[in-house]
Amino acid sequence: MTIIKNTFLIVLTAFIFSACIHKTPYTNRSQMIFMSSHEEMALGEKSYKEALTNAKIVHNTKEAQRVKIIGQRIAQVAQRSDFKWEFNLVDDKQANAFCLPGGKVVVYTGILKYAKNDDQLATVISHEIAHALARHGAERVSQNMMQQGIGMVGNLVLGASAPQYQNAFNQAYGVGTNLGVMLPYGRMQETEADEIGIYLMHKAGYNIYEAVKFWQNMSEGKQSGSDFFSTHPSSSKRVEDIRKTIEKINSQK
Numbered sequence: 564m565t566i567i568k569n570t571f572l573i574v575l576t577a578f579i580f581s582a583c584i585h586k587t588p589y590t591n592r593s594q595m596i597f598m599s600s601h602e603e604m605a606l607g608e609k610s611y612k613e614a615l616t617n618a619k620i621v622h623n624t625k626e627a628q629r630v631k632i633i634g635q636r637i638a639q640v641a642q643r644s645d646f647k648w649e650f651n652l653v654d655d656k657q658a659n660a661f662c663l664p665g666g667k668v669v670v671y672t673g674i675l676k677y678a679k680n681d682d683q684l685a686t687v688i689s690h691e692i693a694h695a696l697a698r699h700g701a702e703r704v705s706q707n708m709m710q711q712g713i714g715m716v717g718n719l720v721l722g723a724s725a726p727q728y729q730n731a732f733n734q735a736y737g738v739g740t741n742l743g744v745m746l747p748y749g750r751m752q753e754t755e756a757d758e759i760g761i762y763l764m765h766k767a768g769y770n771i772y773e774a775v776k777f778w779q780n781m782s783e784g785k786q787s788g789s790d791f792f793s794t795h796p797s798s799s800k801r802v803e804d805i806r807k808t809i810e811k812i813n814s815q816k
Contacts (some may be wrong), residue, residue, distance in 0.1 A: 607664030
């Protein structure tokens with residue numbers, strides 16, 4: 564009986580793992596994600612509403628309109644008809660932005676002094692949308708669940724809904740008492756979001772060379788204590804990687 568039980572668990576685990584392999588757009592990297600897109604977007608919607616409850620949303624200004632126009636232009640090339648896109652500018656001095664699953668994008672006014680034109684603002688928005696398209700948050704949730712054991716992972720796969728799943732989701736997406744604290748993505752995910760973001764910018768018709776200038780602006784801002792760098796590392800390596808992506812795009816023309 565023990566052998567049969569163990570065999571069943573091995574087969575079940577193998578089935579779960581095989582059913583949860585995903586590929587990131589553009590980079591085509593394999594991911595292990597145990598949360599369905601439906602569950603991810605439902606949690607994203609809930610977290611988004613909670614996050615904006617105490618936020619000072621900027622309405623009917625030139626800058627707020629820029630965020631919406633640029634965001635919608637990028638959304639058109641993202642090819643996610645299942646996303647219910649929203650773009651908001653929030654009055655906050657932090658140099659930050661984020662995108663939750665389902666296309667819920669928030670840009671802080673603090674980042675506008677570094678994004679000096681529409682192409683550079685498109686760099687910010689494309690980068691954050693790239694994180695959502697690549698499901699980096701769900702990937703982090705899955706990694707956290709794996710650390711807690713296959714039992715919790717199994718519950719997620721079966722669609723269980725419980726407070727701890729929402730908490731794990733909020734932690735992965737940096738949603739909580741501090742609105743829009745940028746996600747503590749790993750270096751690999753940051754590089755991937757940069758690359759996917761450049762492709763999105765290119766498809767949307769923005770000047771991809773401005774992405775280099777934006778990150779150079781942010782590097783200068785690091786000296787003045789920009790909050791963005793608490794979770795968004797910037798370096799000459801980052802700029803170098805972006806330039807390689809631009810070269811790759813140019814070689815395909």
